Amino acid sequence: MPDEKRAVKVSKFLSLVLRHQPEAVGITLDEAGWVDVDVLIAACAARGRRFSRAELDHVVANNNKKRFAYSDDGRRIRASQGHSVQVELGLPAATPPAVLYHGTATATLPLILREGLKPMSRQDVHLSADLETAVRVGARHGRPAVLVVDAAGLAAAGHTFRVSANGVWLTDLVPPRWLRHQP
Template identity: 85%
Template sequence: MDEKRTVRVSRFLSMVLRHRPEAVGIVLDEAGWVDVDELIAACATRGRRFSRAELDHVVATNNKKRFAYSPDGRRIRASQGHSVEVRLGLAAAVPPDVLFHGTAAASVGAIMREGLKPMSRQDVHLSADAETAVRVGARHGRPVVLAVDAAALAAAGHEFRVSANGVWLTDAVPPERLRRISG
């Protein structure tokens, strides 16, 4: 599978498994899972054909580990980033003292006034390291990295969870727990 096709299939799967399962006529269960064979068949009927081997390749090589198979390999879901209602069943976790959020420079003013909000997603996404946050922010323009005082938030009762691909999730981050560190 060439890189161009891998990216196309990955982007399409992100759209379907995170935002619009109805676009191919599937229904995710409450935890975001769908049967792999059902997904492949539904996509094929909508003109988006890929094989199980190609799906395996996308799951295995996605640098952000956006997708995960169930332990038996018969179901698949997006690891996080859903705009559709799902309960990933992630246990609460104690975060590192500092987490990071990458954003575009154009968004920093509003974020510093209002804090981080999930926007169209279910959770605020945070990175364990600044380098990852730079890459995330660069997707939207000139990147800015914000440090999040996760220790203070956890002490104040904010719940944190970590997804299968290492993204830290929380409900919101108030502006007083943010500090601009680059960009």
């Protein structure tokens, strides 16, 4: 797929379908978020969103955020995380690094520092292992701000962490006492 603009469009559409609205193309995700690749391609084509298996392979392999994953046999696909539809990714609990990061827009800082990080429309709070990723995430929403999460303290307090296939750390919520703004 030499046309990267098209790859971005396919990726964004797949994010919509595999994370938020599978019904938009008439598919159903299984309880772990998987759908048969051939079913996905046919359903998208039937709704005017045609792409080939080769194009899909390119998107899965080259998406800079590694948003999608194939099953071990390559016959099914799912989003790695970020679902607003109910799925159970089956990710085991993991011990986080001492510190994780969350990128957001500067405008949301007062509310987050007062109420903590909540999953909002998603199933989990998303955290980054490195500052650079958090800055990029925050920049998608306006002027970026980065929050430092005391992940070790949060884990010691009984919060569970999981890490997705693409390295995004997930947890249910982060109360304000475990956050500080990274100026």
